[in-house]
Amino acid sequence: MANSPLTPDDIDRLARKRAGAKLGWYTHATVYVLVNLFLFAMSQYAFGTRRWSLAPVLGWGLGLALHGISVFVIGSGSGLRERLVQKERDKLQRERGER
Template sequence: MKSPLSPEEIDALARKRAGAKLGWYIHASVYVVVNLFIFGLSQYAFGTRPWSVYPLLGWGLGLVLHGVSVFVLGTGGGLRERMVQKERERLQRQQNRP
């Protein structure tokens, strides 16, 4: 059974999760601004060759993986929390051995 979190632990966890989400939103904003600039540059400065799609797709994959780590794996009932709980229990069992 999982012990309840203290108010300080709840506050620290909430700040950490909010910071992770804010980091993703900043990442997404920079992605949009930079890729709009690159797209404009490719269209108006270098002709119509669509080379700007490569950084868009590569960085987009990174943005998606960042989002998965924040919103899927970083949530309270997610995989990460279950793994942390299992490790905590394993360490407690080892500590209680004579």
Template sequence: MNHLLANPTHDPLERLARRRAHAKLGWYTHACVYVLVNLVLVAMSAASGRNWAIFPALGWGLGLAIHGVVVFVLAGGTGLHERLVQAERDRISRSGQGS
């Protein structure tokens, strides 16, 4: 039992919380890249005098939405990452899923 406390990666609750927090952080990263790239595409589209940037934004937006549903609905290293880990740890403890 002391071994489990010394190495939290062997604790199923800790692993689950870290995996969920990592998935959420991955979605936030995906969303930031989506916004930045699409801002560049909109600028390029406006410079060309056409409105073609809507097509990649819609397609990629659908993928981002599906990613969000998987991470935040179906799946039940930085300060943000640690806060997400703690939030998942607390949520799992309250619901009794870690047992």
């Protein structure tokens, strides 16, 4: 069974949702860079050591990476997600046809 074609309203809604998710990640990345540059400068010039500024970079960086994966790899409309959904549809249709 083929997917039903999307209406122009469906396409617009999906495009806005995807663009919003990507814009959210870009905002997150910008804040990450700005805040961590500030923390790095504080650790270097105010406290004389940079060691403690590495913890927020790594911890928040992991969160940013996971956010990026959820938006660009697994998120709605990504190739991987669409392939997995189609695989599950095919599997369910085969099971339904066998019964």
